Every structure is written in C-alpha cells, then in structure tokens.
Amino acid sequence: MTLHPILPWWLLLPVVTAALVLLGWRITHERRRGVRSEVRRALLVLLLFAAALRPGFPGGSAAPATADLNVFFVVDTTSSMVAEDYGNSEPRLKGVRQDIMAIAQELPGARFSVITFDTKGHVRMPLTTDTSALETLTAILQPQVTAYAKGSSITAAREVLAERLAAARESHPERPRLVFYLGDGEQTAGKEPEPLQLEDGSVAGGAVLGYGTPGGGRMRENTGLDFDDDAPYIRDSSGSATRDALSVIDEGRLRGIAAQLDVPYVHRAEGNPVQPMLQQARPGALERTVEDGSLAGRTELYWLFAAGAFVLGLAEAVLIMRQFRELRPAAGPRPSRRSADPGKAAR
Template identity: 50%
Template structure:
C-alpha cells in the first residue's frame, strides 16, 4: 500500500492530534447541559456521541492520506514535452513478419499508442512517409485523435509506389521541430521513428537534415525479420500476394537494420528492434526520455482506497443529525402526551 497525502504531513499530524484531544475532552466533560435526548444523561450517553464524532473526523483525516494499491499498469503523467512519431507507410510495411503473421504497420501502430499512453499529458504529432512525407496530425494533446489517425493508416498501394527513401521525412521533421521550438522555446522534443529500413528509392538515402540538438530523446523502432515477409496485394480481391517481377514468385521484404541504426545515430537516439514480444517499458527505458517530468498522478493503474474511508466517515457523521431529529420528535410529542387522560 502507498500513501499520496493531499495536504502536507505536518498538517495531517496536527489534525490527528486535534481530533484525539477534542474527543477526549468531550468525553471527560460529560453530558452537555440541557440535553433532551433520552439516554444521554449518563456516562455512556456522553461517550457514544463524542466517540462517533471523533471516529468520523479521524476517518476523513485518514482519507486525506489517499491510501491505495499500486497497479501494474500505472502511467506516468508528463508535462512540457513534444513527441513526434515518424512512421513508414511504404508498401513494405505490409510485410507479414511481425510477431508471427502480423504486418509491420500493425506493430508500429501498437507501439505508437503504447508510447502515447505511457507519456500521457505530452503533445503528439504524427508524420508519415512513402513516396512523400505528410503531417497526419499536428502537435496536440488529443490522444484520441492520434489513435484515430494511426488506426486508419494503410501501407501505400503498390500501384502508386515508385520507390521511397527511408529519410524522406527528414525535411518535414526538421521543419516541424523548428516550428515547435519557436512556439515554445526550451520545450523538449522526443522523436520516435518507426520503419523497416528498406530503401527502395533509386538514390541512396540522404543524411537527415535534423539538428541533433533539437532532439532530446526518443528511439528508432525497427520492424521485420531477416527472413522477410510477404505482402498482400490490396488490389487483388482474392487477397493474393505481391509478385516479384523478376522471378514471378511472391515478393519478400526484409528489414535493413543497418540503415535503421544509421538513422538512430543521426538522431542520437537508440535503435530498438521490435518483435511484439517485448513490453513497452523496455522500449521506453532505452529511449532516453530524460526530459520527462514525472508527477504524483499515477493514472488509472492505481487502485484508490481513500473513498472507502471517506464513505465510512460520512455514514458515521449521519449519526449526529439523526440523533437530533429523534430528540426533536420527542420534544414535540411531549405536550400531546401531557394532555392524554390518565387511565
């Protein structure tokens, strides 16, 4: 069990001492003058109301400690961080060699949303690239919009593919990073690049034009295997696979980890090969998110218990008004009883 007090410890301690002292004083003082409640004229009658009031206040003090059980999926809230996702949507991202027979893009989608959940409170931007780079989502704290944008992503139709560069989003990323820094100077930026490293453009990939100092952390996430995977042809109604024009066999795409590591070096972030078997925490641990500012907000992963104490205190506090209502009814019934003829 953990405690996350909503007020300083010193104040809570003072409140606790005050509750005990006032309760003892009320018990020692004895029944209040002019008490009209039946059964309140003896020692027991004075002890019970005072003890109930003291217990109710004590429960509220304990609730202010905010006890709870830490969950297994507690999230870290962060502030003043921009997160840029650069996702490869070229045809090769349809290759079915992620975590068995899943597509590489499905793996990237799952990781992007897992990162967004872990970095709740940050601003997110989504940039995709194939033949050209596109800003799918400008910087926003709307994680739902990010999820929608990732859900509808599809690998590029091979009919329109004429070769893609793995650094094709470099110029656009540089522009977006500069705009974010101009709007919020000093705000850290994390970059997560997700792709398979397969460069199909006629030219060799150029160096990323991104200023290394503008990237505070992040990671290059690689998808695919050395054995490679086949790609479904979206234009084939029978869900056939793309064919290699040279051999006439199913085309196979393979990850190029050398290219991905080169991109990671240019961004000065680590490279992480994603297979679908590693937890997100492992990926983030390597992402150098030193710019994050953790808060005391544990998010929905924490099981809160304070409300049980508060509810119990509220129920005990009801004893006082109920006691007075009963006393009032008895007082009002006295005149009518006095007029009743003797038997």
C-alpha cells in the same frame, strides 16, 4: 493564471483581430434586427480566442516523464510495412499501431504528432493532446497504393520532420521534443538515402523502432479501394521467374538513422513491452523533479470557453438552417401572350 496558446502569438492575434474588426464594422452598419446576430458572432469569436489561449491555474502535479512533451511519430507507410513477418504472420503495421498507442499510454498529457512517409513525407496529425484522434488515425494507417510505389527512401520525411521540429522549438523552446521513427529500413529508391540534417538540439530523445525479420515476409497489394486479407500478394518479376516479393528488415540502415537522431535503436517483436524501450528513450531533460519527485501541473480552463463557443455555434447553425429553409426560388418572367400562342399571332 497561466496561458499556453495552441498557436504562436504572431499568428493568433492577427487572425482574431481581423475577425473582430470585420464583425465590429458589420455591427455598426447593420439595422437593429441584425445587430443581435452580429454581437453573438463576435462573442463566439472571443470565446474561441479564449479557448485557444488555453488558460489555466497552476496546481497539482504531473509525472516528470510526461510534463510538457512534444512527441513526433515518424511512420514508414511504404508497401513493405505490410510484410507478414510480425508475430504470427501479421503485417508489420500491426506492431506499429500497438507501439504508438502503448507509447501514448505511457506518456499521458504529452502532445503527439504523426508524420508518415512513402515517396515523400506527410503531416497526418499536428501536435495535439487528443489521444482519441491519435487512436483513430493510427487505426486507419494503410500502406501506399501499390500502383504508386516506384521506390522510396527511408529518409523521405526529413524535410517535413525538420520543419515540424523547428516550428515546435520556436513556439515552445522549453518543451523537450521526442522522435520515434517506426520502420523496417528497406531502401527501395535507386540512390542512397539523404541524411536527416536536423538542427542541433532539436531532438531531445526518442528511439528508432525496427519491424521485420531477416527471413522477410510477403506483402499484399493495396489497390486504394479495399485493402484486406484477401488481396493478392505483390509479385516480383526481376528474376528469371515471377514469384511473391519478399521484404527484409535492414537493421544497419535503421541504426544509421538512430545515430543521426542520437537516439537508441530497438528491434520490436510481438509481445515486447514498451517500458524498457522508453527508459532508454527518455532524455535527461525529463529527469527534472521537485522535492516530492513530480513536476508542477496545472488545471486547464479552456474547456469552459470551448463549451460556450459550442453552444453559440450550435445556435448559429440552427439559425442558418432556418433561413435556408425560408429561401424560395425567384419566379421567372411570365411568357407574353404572343410568344405563348404562335398560331394566334400568325392570324
């Protein structure tokens, strides 16, 4: 049996130990009626801990391109990413959504993380194998609220990306880390973008994917309340006359980011297949094979412990709801006869 914990040991063990010590103290000090409840909670903690360890048996095989991969999507969510020059006048974010899910489909079993950036970088989803969560997050990606758009840098996510890559490298140095940067390269901040400054060897592969056209496209506003196809277009009043603002792809800057990441740059348009791009993006570390051309796989067992924890958690929730319903508001002090009948007191 092998273990692939979802968190580093130095973080996982203290949390579980503290929870078990607290529950053990409560068990020894509870009356007989409360002991059963505390034992059930301790068992729940142990099951969650066992699931977090991700036990499994070696066996089976996995495609060499998808075994033990950490994949980071760095997504531009500035206003320019809804410029309508993708495909048949569609927003660029439509292509971003399609490519993220196409890449995930080609890399089954990999761990995916999503980092977005506008004025600064944000971790929208930590590393996970849950492609359903990835699909949900990707579907609701929206641009920055227009009123907050005061200029952005194409490397605004550099600090967040560097931290996430360093953490992944420290916890599982054997897993290759791929970075897919998806954006249009438009620099709207008043100064030049700062370099990414990533550690050597932190990126094993990936690609910079560019969206947009030299002719550019108009962008609809995002009020933060309801972003839809009927929203007005962002206006440009920098010239002598106010007109609809246009966003144009800057492939030169995108190639510069690709050079810093040491990955290829690929322009993306509607209908472009994802397989040729992935062939360029795959690092040499993924070319490891065994005699039958595949890598060793494993049978996951964490779901057994997670299912047991779910049953106990459900029972605990039912018990809490039952106790909550039994609560009654405490009766307040009864008013005295004298205060209740001031007229009678006066007599």
